[in-house]
Amino acid sequence: MKWISSLLLMAILSFAACLFLPWWSIAIACFLVALLIPQKHGIAFLTGFIALFILWAGMSYWISMHNDHILAGRMSQIILKKEDPQMIIIVTGLIGAFVGGFAALTGSLVRKSVKKQPLHSLS
Amino acid sequence: MRYLLLFLTAAITVALCYILDTRTVLPAPLGRLLAPQQGFWQNAEPSDADFSADLHFNTLEGNATVYFDERLVPHIFAEKENDAYFVQGFLHAKFRLWQMELQTLSAAGRISEIVGDVALDHDREFRRLGMVYAAEIWEKEMEKDAPIKQACDAYTAGVNAYITTLNSSNLPLEYKLLGYEPELWSNLKTGLFLKYMAYDLAAHENDFEMTNALAFFKKSDFNALFPSLQDSLDPIIPKGTVFSPPAVVPVAPKDADSVYFHQTDTATAVENTKPEKANGSNNWAVSGSKTKSGSPILCNDPHLGLNLPSLWYEIQLSVPGFNAYGASFPGSPGVIIGFNDSCAFGFTNGGRDVRDYYEIIFNNQSKTSYWYDSSWKPTSFRIEKIKIAGKPDFIDTVAYTVFGPVMYDNNFSGKRNTGSKNYAVRWTAHDPSNEMRLFYDLNHAKNYNDYLQAAPYLKTPGQNCVFAAKNGDIAIRTQGNFPAKWKGQGDFIMPGTDSRYAWQGMIPQNEIPFQYNPERGFVSSANQRPVDSTYPYYLGRDYPTPRGLIINRKLSAMQQITPKDMMLLQTDNYNVFAEMAVPVILKNLRMAELSDEEKAYAGLLQNWNYRSEADAKGPTVFDLAWKYFSDTVYFDEYANAPEFTERPLESTLLEGIIRDSAFRFVDDIRTNQIETLPEMVTRAFKKAVVDITKADKENRLAWGKYKDTRVNHLLRLPAFSRLHVPIGGGKNIINATTETHGPSWRMIVSLTPETEAYGIYPGGQSGNPGSRFYDNAISKWAAGEYYSLWMMKPSEQKDQRVKWKMQFSKS
Numbered sequence: 001m002k003w004i005s006s007l008l009l010m011a012i013l014s015f016a017a018c019l020f021l022p023w024w025s026i027a028i029a030c031f032l033v034a035l036l037i038p039q040k041h042g043i044a045f046l047t048g049f050i051a052l053f054i055l056w057a058g059m060s061y062w063i064s065m066h067n068d069h070i071l072a073g074r075m076s077q078i079i080l081k082k083e084d085p086q087m088i089i090i091v092t093g094l095i096g097a098f099v100g101g102f103a104a105l106t107g108s109l110v111r112k113s114v115k116k117q118p119l120h121s122l123s
Numbered sequence: 124m125r126y127l128l129l130f131l132t133a134a135i136t137v138a139l140c141y142i143l144d145t146r147t148v149l150p151a152p153l154g155r156l157l158a159p160q161q162g163f164w165q166n167a168e169p170s171d172a173d174f175s176a177d178l179h180f181n182t183l184e185g186n187a188t189v190y191f192d193e194r195l196v197p198h199i200f201a202e203k204e205n206d207a208y209f210v211q212g213f214l215h216a217k218f219r220l221w222q223m224e225l226q227t228l229s230a231a232g233r234i235s236e237i238v239g240d241v242a243l244d245h246d247r248e249f250r251r252l253g254m255v256y257a258a259e260i261w262e263k264e265m266e267k268d269a270p271i272k273q274a275c276d277a278y279t280a281g282v283n284a285y286i287t288t289l290n291s292s293n294l295p296l297e298y299k300l301l302g303y304e305p306e307l308w309s310n311l312k313t314g315l316f317l318k319y320m321a322y323d324l325a326a327h328e329n330d331f332e333m334t335n336a337l338a339f340f341k342k343s344d345f346n347a348l349f350p351s352l353q354d355s356l357d358p359i360i361p362k363g364t365v366f367s368p369p370a371v372v373p374v375a376p377k378d379a380d381s382v383y384f385h386q387t388d389t390a391t392a393v394e395n396t397k398p399e400k401a402n403g404s405n406n407w408a409v410s411g412s413k414t415k416s417g418s419p420i421l422c423n424d425p426h427l428g429l430n431l432p433s434l435w436y437e438i439q440l441s442v443p444g445f446n447a448y449g450a451s452f453p454g455s456p457g458v459i460i461g462f463n464d465s466c467a468f469g470f471t472n473g474g475r476d477v478r479d480y481y482e483i484i485f486n487n488q489s490k491t492s493y494w495y496d497s498s499w500k501p502t503s504f505r506i507e508k509i510k511i512a513g514k515p516d517f518i519d520t521v522a523y524t525v526f527g528p529v530m531y532d533n534n535f536s537g538k539r540n541t542g543s544k545n546y547a548v549r550w551t552a553h554d555p556s557n558e559m560r561l562f563y564d565l566n567h568a569k570n571y572n573d574y575l576q577a578a579p580y581l582k583t584p585g586q587n588c589v590f591a592a593k594n595g596d597i598a599i600r601t602q603g604n605f606p607a608k609w610k611g612q613g614d615f616i617m618p619g620t621d622s623r624y625a626w627q628g629m630i631p632q633n634e635i636p637f638q639y640n641p642e643r644g645f646v647s648s649a650n651q652r653p654v655d656s657t658y659p660y661y662l663g664r665d666y667p668t669p670r671g672l673i674i675n676r677k678l679s680a681m682q683q684i685t686p687k688d689m690m691l692l693q694t695d696n697y698n699v700f701a702e703m704a705v706p707v708i709l710k711n712l713r714m715a716e717l718s719d720e721e722k723a724y725a726g727l728l729q730n731w732n733y734r735s736e737a738d739a740k741g742p743t744v745f746d747l748a749w750k751y752f753s754d755t756v757y758f759d760e761y762a763n764a765p766e767f768t769e770r771p772l773e774s775t776l777l778e779g780i781i782r783d784s785a786f787r788f789v790d791d792i793r794t795n796q797i798e799t800l801p802e803m804v805t806r807a808f809k810k811a812v813v814d815i816t817k818a819d820k821e822n823r824l825a826w827g828k829y830k831d832t833r834v835n836h837l838l839r840l841p842a843f844s845r846l847h848v849p850i851g852g853g854k855n856i857i858n859a860t861t862e863t864h865g866p867s868w869r870m871i872v873s874l875t876p877e878t879e880a881y882g883i884y885p886g887g888q889s890g891n892p893g894s895r896f897y898d899n900a901i902s903k904w905a906a907g908e909y910y911s912l913w914m915m916k917p918s919e920q921k922d923q924r925v926k927w928k929m930q931f932s933k934s
Contacts, residue, residue, distance in 0.1 A: 004895070010538060015160070016669060018158065018160040018161065019160065021229060022144070022155070022161070022291070023144070023154050023155055023158030023160070023161050023162070024140040024143075024144055024154065027136055027139075027140050031136070031595070043838040048395065052209060055159075055593075056158070056159055057159070059159035059164070060157075060159045060164050063159060063167050063169075063839070064164070064165045064167060066167075066169040066170065066171070067168060067169060067170060067893060068170050068895070069169035070892075070894075070895060070897075071163060071164075071167035071168075071296075071892065071893030072167065074842040074892050074893070075163050075842070077842035078300075078840060078842045079151070079156075079157075087875065088157075091157065091166070092159065093134075095153060095154055095157055096158075096615065098139060099139050099140060099143070099154065102132055102135050102139060103131045103136045103137040103851075105136075106132045106133045106136050109125070109128060109129040109132055110129060110133075111134075113125055113126065113129055
């Protein structure tokens with residue numbers, strides 16, 4: 001269940017951070033959560049990946065649905081070179097997912113290296 | 124190993140953030156652009172978006188309320204007039220900020236700041252034309268007029284009140300795509316916008332091309348190719364009108380024949396950007412004697428580039444001093460083409476030549492003085508500092524003479540070769556003027572006298588101003604600040620060393636041709652020559668005649684006119700040019716020499732009723748047949764001409780062959796025998812059939828498909844444009860819809876006691892490509908349908924058409 005709470009935490013923190021900070025603050029949010037909540041590296045990556053995929057794909061789907069997919073259709077033509085509103089939502093989710101995943105993995109790796117090093121050895 | 128992995132993932136994370144936030148690796152910052160809370164998703168407006176708001180600003184003098192109807196047209200009710208302009212500025216910015224700023228940046232020659240040095244030539248061209256110089260002069264003049272200054276100040280404050288609410292999330296989409304941010308608005312920007320319209324409508328000239336034509340052709344050929352009057356002309360002010368003797372009598376210099384009209388040097392300089400030549404329009408007003416209701420009806424459809432976001436923004440302004448409705452320009456306060464409770468007003472382009480070139484002789488490369496009237500006169504310089512994205516600033520030093528800025532010299536040729544010559548431009552848009560006063564006064568106008576007071580404020584661009592009032596008056600004035608020229612003056616590049624070649628005066632206001640309640644019961648204009656040859660001033664030779672001809676023919680025949688009849692007339696697809704040309708083509712086409720296939724296509728022409736409807740095939744056959752005929756006739760004459768040599772009007776060729784089947788240019792001068800008209804028509808038709816067959820095989824022989832009208836986004840992004848709009852019409856047709864150009868606002872106002880008005884433009888009230896109001900009117904516009912224009916009354920607040928309410932009050 002620990003991964004569910006970190007997943008939720010990552011999504012909530014990312015959402016909150018983006019209210020005030022640039023989009024890449026999702027990386028900070030995922031990094032911090034993975035740093036504080038111990039998980040295996042692979043799981044940490046997946047948690048960040050899934051959290052941000054759900055958050056970004058979910059938000060963009062919600063927005064797009066209320067927009068009758070007008071803009072998703074137009075922007076997919078520009079970015080993907082074909083009209084495909086679903087695909088632009090998935091791409092949005094994946095971009096968040098990779099940034100979130102790698103940030104979480106980094107956090108997890110930092111946690112491990114700090115933990116493996118007894119504090120006195122730093123002095 | 125552990126640290127290596129850590130280092131690697133940390134590096135990947137940082138790199139991902141960097142790459143997705145910048146344009147260094149990817150063409151667009153995908154992370155920033157796709158982030159749901161900041162990127163383009165924030166511009167995806169919910170289809171049930173709520174536009175209601177309660178806003179407070181300390182610059183307001185009183186309260187104002189905006190009622191948005193179901194088309195998102197704002198009906199602004201303000202206690203104080205200036206507050207209405209504040210609200211108008213706020214709404215223009217809220218719905219159209221990006222286009223407003225882009226147009227003014229373009230006018231100011233500042234596009235390089237956004238896109239880099241690909242736009243440097245554009246920027247230099249506009250700076251050197253003196254666009255900013257002109258806007259600065261406008262601003263000084265405008266500031267002398269207190270009510271206009273206040274209106275502009277309030278408008279600017281309104282635009283800026285909106286701009287200050289912007290953040291990275293709610294920024295208009297195009298800023299996010301291009302990666303820049305808006306700057307604050309200013310009155311100067313409004314001036315730049317007005318000068319942009321002056322450029323679009325009153326900067327068209329062909330002095331260089333005409334000079335080349337003059338140098339290249341023999342005099343008799345030249346005169347036959349470029350007559351100053353067309354046989355088919357039906358002028359705006361009818362033939363037979365008596366004009367008073369001129370107050371200004373311009374005199375041609377004695378040596379004009381040998382120096383000016385005998386230029387042999389082909390100047391090859393031609394601007395790389397030119398305003399669209401087809402910028403024309405239709406307007407007319409019919410008096411109550413011709414209408415079913417007994418009240419006048421005024422109609423106007425300005426033909427401009429078809430763009431998204433649209434040039435126009437519909438609005439109602441209701442204040443204690445007036446109540447006006449119509450199309451406004453995002454970038455400028457007031458209603459531009461519209462009506463109020465007493466009258467209606469509209470415009471078509473005058474198309475006069477108000478931009479001339481003078482060849483300047485400088486002392487040396489320093490250009491500190493120039494030779495003028497037998498002495499060296501000091502030059503003044505204007506330093507243009509052009510910022511370029513990603514590169515150091517570019518400094519352009521422009522010399523100014525008595526005529527105006529030296530646009531082309533050894534520093535700037537506009538990518539064309541000017542050799543060692545220097546050309547200064549004399550343009551009326553550089554003269555002090557206060558056009559805003561025209562619109563301000565028309566918005567307030569109650570009667571014909573108010574219109575008469577307002578009209579002279581229109582200097583540049585010169586327009587045919589049509590007017591109708593509830594008391595039954597109708598009028599048209601061919602208004603503007605026009606130089607009084609001697610015959611031929613300014614058709615070619617003039618010597619800049621001699622004041623006798625300068626403009627000798629302007630045409631006085633009391634000699635502006637006009638019509639007021641004419642006997643025939645209507646006034647009209649369609650960019651044709653305003654008057655016949657009895658008018659004492661020279662007017663140039665470059666006016667289209669067919670639309671004016673058909674409008675006047677139809678209006679003369681109409682009685683008991685209703686607004687519905689006017690809709691049918693504004694969207695009429697009858698091609699009067701084809702009506703004159705097709706019989707000549709068919710008469711001279713040698714059927715016996717045609718193959719079966721060619722005969723079949725000739726049959727389409729024979730059976731065509733001259734209506735350029737979207738589904739008709741005749742118009743496509745005619746278009747190509749005429750194009751090849753014209754090319755075939757002139758090919759030999761132009762074979763050795765300089766690249767940029769003026770081409771004759773198509774009416775000149777048509778009238779030439781109607782008048783005389785042995786029209787002098789028909790013969791191919793490269794052969795020994797004399798080619799006849801039937802020979803050339805047949806030859807051209809066979810060539811045309813190659814293209815016609817190709818179009819037929821591709822299933823695009825139907826005129827609408829062949830013409831393929833589109834409404835382009837200003838960045839030419841197909842995803843933000845409306846392509847393949849099914850609509851007929853075209854050049855020389857009242858429904859003047861070409862590929863990318865056409866009726867940008869169709870308006871019909873019946874001045875019955877309770878005004879009945881209709882209008883539509885090919886766009887939508889929102890400039891946001893993510894809004895359902897972005898292009899919602901295009902299909903209806905293409906189908907020739909109209910919206911009923913609702914002049915809302917204060918008592919109608921509860922009307923079901925009101926969908927949202929925006930409250931503005933003092934904080």
